[in-house]
Amino acid sequence: MTSWLLLAEAGASAAGTPEGGLFDLDATLPLMAVQVVLLTFILNSLFFRPVGRAVEDREGYIATSRAQAKEKLAQVERLEADLKEQLKDARLQTQKLIQEAEQESDKLYREAIGLAQAESNASRESARREIDSQRTAALGQIRGDADKLADQIVDRLLAAS
């Protein structure tokens, strides 16, 4: 320990004479300062400025691309919601259309059935009426014929007697 103190003292006392020592201050100090200042300027133009620009450019690029991507994502989400809404509407509409068409066809079916039934009823009715009239006509004719025959029979029998 004492040797260190002695050393420091030696350095301090040697500062007057150019012999050296631990704390030997001389022109190294200002020259080193000048050297470091020069180094600062060189490193600034060679390192800090270009690399800083590169890094900050990249940060800006990333920020803008991120913002753009976010915007696009929002747009896509909006479009998706829009399309979903449209799809829902379309689904509802088709369902309604299908329902309507079913109802329509049902109605048409019923109408057609009703029409056909009415027609068949009518034709049956007319047929029956015709049959009836023909039967009455035939009956009338038969009755006439029968009267005629009976008259003839009576005539013959009266003539023969």
Place this chain on the structure above:
Amino acid sequence: MAPPIIPVLPLNLPLAELEVGKHLYWQLGNLKIHGQVFLSSWVVIGALLALVAIGTRKLERNPGGVQNLLELVWDYIRDISREQIGEKAYRDWLPFIGTLFLFIFVSNWGGALIPWKLIHLPSGELGAPTADINTTIALALLVSLAYFYAGLSRKGFRYFEYYVDPTPIMLPFKIIEDFTKPLSLSFRLFGNILADELVVAVLAFLVPLIVPLPAMFLGLFTSAIQALIFATLAANYIGEAVHEEHH
């Protein structure tokens, strides 16, 4: 006075000598500078610049390879400075904070990982540039200048309101703070790194195998933490200076 040499072992093995406070002096006019500090700092700066140059050759939006690493580092530094300085002013100071962090971090790790001992200098030895008090004081004074400049340029003379906030009683303490800030910054870094290097060196001299490894890993951890602390505190001081009171 002879440069102090600590004899680690009593028996004089050729390696058992640890040099502290010995420097490789270069004469620059009538100024003396520590050559070993500059040599290792050039290696550090060269490594940093090479890494940066490789990583930023072709910047792409999909980063790969070294660019990934650099962006990680950049992001880390941005987080430090944004958290400490605040959203409004951190951009101006990010390069300074980043340079401090990178320079200290690479210096510390370079000092611990590069086998400097293989290179022999006539005097002194290579190591982390941050293990020299000159470097750390230079960095700390730069931080002081930076936060004064930050405060004055952003708020003008209203910056000095900070000294009497919340009461004028704080004035002497805040003035003392201006001196303690660089002092603590520089000595914390210097002490930690030098101590780490010394511990590893001493252990390596005593038991050359395996035993120094935990100390080395601890040293790597400390080195990284010190870089983070220095950068965070520097950013914090600047943030304090530019902080706007919300009335």
